[in-house]
Amino acid sequence: MNVFKLEEYLTKYEFSSQYLLCCSDAESFKMSTIIEMATAEEHKMWDNLSLQYTEPYGHPLLRQKISELYPGLSYENILCFAGAEEGIFCALSCLIQKNDHVITLTPCYQSLLEIPKSKSADVTEIELQEENNWQIDLDLIRKAIKPNTKCIVINFPHNPTGQIIEENQLKSLIELCEHHDIWLFSDEVYRLLGPSKNEGTTPAACLWSKGLSLGVMSKSFGMPGLRIGWIACQNKTMLHQMKLMKDYLSICNSAPSEILSLIALTHREEILKRNNKIVSDNLKILDQFFLEYHHLFEWVRPKGGCVGFVKYKSPESVDSFCDRLLKKKNVLLLPASVYDYHGNHFRIGFGRKNMPECLDRLKEFLND
Ligand SMILES: Cc1ncc(COP(=O)(O)O)c(C=O)c1O
Incomplete structure (x- = not known):
């Protein structure tokens, strides 16, 4: 089987990069928060759980x-x-x-x-x-x-x-x-x-x-x-x-x-409500960002999930762009090459609470 390029890329960079701007999962929860949500019956199941x-x-x-x-x-x-x-x-x-x-x-x-x-x-x-x-x-x-x-x-x-x-x-x-x-x-x-x-x-x-x-x-x-x-x-x-x-x-x-x-x-209603709010708020911020940097990027606004695929319109390759961004600002994006895709695109993730902070680092990089 061929190497799973995306997973190999994440193995290399996900746990050593400070600003993850390509995550494909929504903001996580602490285990204690989930246990606090439990009904009396579920609490009993958790406390008496045999391994x-x-x-x-x-x-x-x-x-x-x-x-x-x-x-x-x-x-x-x-x-x-x-x-x-x-x-x-x-x-x-x-x-x-x-x-x-x-x-x-x-x-x-x-x-x-x-x-x-x-x-x-x-x-x-x-x-x-x-x-x-x-x-x-x-x-x-x-x-x-x-x-x-x-x-x-x-x-x-x-x-x-x-x-x-x-x-x-x-x-x-x-x-x-x-x-x-x-x-x-x-x-x-x-x-x-x-x-x-x-x-x-x-x-x-x-x-x-x-x-x-x-x-x-x-x-x-x-x-x-x-x-x-x-x-x-x-x-x-x-x-x-x-x-x-x-x-x-x-x-x-x-x-x-x-x-x-x-x-x-x-x-689930409570959990999804929180996660969907983060996604909607982040998307509004991204709309503004892509409007401001339309000369550099083109994207089709996602309709579902928490990732989008953005075209980098520069003559520079997206691999080189992602590499420079990571080295200079510790921000992780996923270049299209991990999908074996020929376009000059990268994956951006907007399911996490700290997305605006990661985006600010990207802005600093672009404005340097
Ligand atoms: C489309 C798709 N399917 C499956 C998976 C695998 O999910 P899991 O990590 O829960 O095994 C992923 C993870 O990124 C995904 O994006």
């Missing part, structure tokens, strides 16, 4: 709580994973065999592309276009379908552009999948986060029996350290196949993380 193995599918109460995010589905339609990443690995490894055809939208979080490639699948990459506001192009997908197309992989709200899929676009895509009997793997890790909350888009798993919806505590809820993710799917045989693969990976989830996730999801 033994947990149920391979995930704690039944946690699965029940997660299923509330998927209208029409029950806890039996949920399989928990160690983060979203394990879910991507298990789902795409189970679904895709050698010589299957897969359609993936790019630029993308690398595992969405890399795992199908590692299975020696025939992969068609459909590049989202900035001129089209990074929107999904259903005609291109329709034309790319082959008799052996097994799966279409999407991610909305999208990393790195922050574009969303509209309900009518999703429904048309699912009609295509139904017509050609294609699985739809839908990475929805940024669902419920963003300026418009994007509550409108129904999870793919609720709309299509061969739809898999990927969710996680990491992004919208701001709790990546829990390493709790999940896949919702109507097809229980598929869920079982992924469980069989999980048996070779994490086996089961961390017991404390399960209870903390359960508490957080019970109080």
Whole structure:
């Protein structure tokens, strides 16, 4: 498997840089804050928690709580994973065999592309276009379908552009999948986060029996350290196949993380309200910034999630720009090269409380 460029870049710089301006997760919480939120019953579960193995599918109460995010589905339609990443690995490894055809939208979080490639699948990459506001192009997908197309992989709200899929676009895509009997793997890790909350888009798993919806505590809820993710799917045989693969990976989830996730999801309205407020406030500041520096940057305002993809309009390469910024001001951006994207873009993150401070450092750098 090829090196996961984005994760390798973050391994190198994330924990040594002072100003993280490219984060893809919302502001986090202290563990004590989550425990304070607990109901009496949840407090009891936390205090009496035994650190033994947990149920391979995930704690039944946690699965029940997660299923509330998927209208029409029950806890039996949920399989928990160690983060979203394990879910991507298990789902795409189970679904895709050698010589299957897969359609993936790019630029993308690398595992969405890399795992199908590692299975020696025939992969068609459909590049989202900035001129089209990074929107999904259903005609291109329709034309790319082959008799052996097994799966279409999407991610909305999208990393790195922050574009969303509209309900009518999703429904048309699912009609295509139904017509050609294609699985739809839908990475929805940024669902419920963003300026418009994007509550409108129904999870793919609720709309299509061969739809898999990927969710996680990491992004919208701001709790990546829990390493709790999940896949919702109507097809229980598929869920079982992924469980069989999980048996070779994490086996089961961390017991404390399960209870903390359960508490957080019970109080999700409060958590999402805080995180969405940070995102909206930061976006207003970014609007002003990009207006002021329009000669240097061009961006399409994100509609969901907490990242955006900004074009650097200078003749200088964006890699060199990011490198100079990091060395001089200790501010971390993500250059497009970590996505294997050819444009002179970088990813900016606006889910964290200290984004205005990071942006001030970027301004200082530009004005020096
Ligand atoms: C689109 C997308 N999917 C999956 C993941 C993996 O999430 P996790 O860290 O929770 O495993 C990420 C993380 O950046 C992501 O951006």
